[in-house]
Amino acid sequence: MIDTSAIGLVQVEEDVKILAPNVIITTFDKIINWGRLSSMWPTTFGLACCAIEMMAAGAAHNDLDRFGIIFRGSPRQADCVIVAGTVTKKMAPVVRRVYDQIPEPRYVIAMGSCACTGGVFKTYSTVQGCDSFLPVDVYVPGCPPRPETLLEGLMMLQEKIRNEKARWSPWR
């Protein structure tokens, strides 16, 4: 016989005891991942024309806010970075520094052909894909990608976060 008084069961009718109304049962994975994916704040980091499309995705018509995605001005208060545009070699240390300042858990979305592969700029000054110095989670192709494509990419990142196992744990 379980000592029901210890977990605070409430009797609702004869022989029926339930958990108190403000108690839910879930796993850490589910609740923490849900919390993370529902308030994914990207740091504002536009490098080229993709940034315009990123702004369009954030504006009223596509409205990233409904996913809990709010652009944050400081990488220290953000959860992910959208690398939107051509990364030049001169800019690469800056991109890396912004990424380094984001607290864990952090994610990277490479937006557009240039950030994914260097795009048409196979030149002396352009980094051939920002994955050469960043751990990219989601690649969003397009030149530039339409806001819908970026939305799809963000939702894929949400899906990825949803399936994470024990990232919250100190023994991970």
Added chain:
Amino acid sequence: MAVTEVRTTIHPAGTDPVQIAEKIKELFPDQVIDVANFRDQVSVIIKKDMSVAILKYLHDDPLLSFDHLQDLTAVDYLKKKDVRFEVVYGLYSMKYRHQIRIRAQVAEDNPSIGSAVSIWEGANWHERECYDMFGIRFNGHPDLRRILMPEDWEGYPLRKDYPLKGPELEKDWIGFREVIRRSQELKEFEWEG
């Protein structure tokens, strides 16, 4: 007013650029190499030695009054012409609405030419870009640094013998190599799922 007086003495659309070229030829006979005319765009090809004096004359002469430097750039004629570089000045007169192009030849062994910053203040960044991309030094420039590439970048990217896709990673800019090295170092702290 002096301006209107002058305006009445010349053609309302300014001086014909062919005539301007003739004038330069008259005043600097040993400096002008050639006058090229392509679709009424007249270029005067000059030696670099007195380029600043010629530009100053074009700027100061009251009947020419080239008060606007439209563009300043360079062309690399590697294996196409004997003298490798040409610094190109696109000049325009706001007052008379006539224009002309000056091309100064700069040899490969000593790529330097006089600075035009004392004549047009706007030449400052153009000359810096020209130095950054072609390695042409502008003597008398107040602050000749690279403007686009990192300051410790090696080589001049717009020269025709510069590799189009840039140097190999081992010879790449040290700042970029440093970022790659650090990112690989920090890889062990990344979440692998």
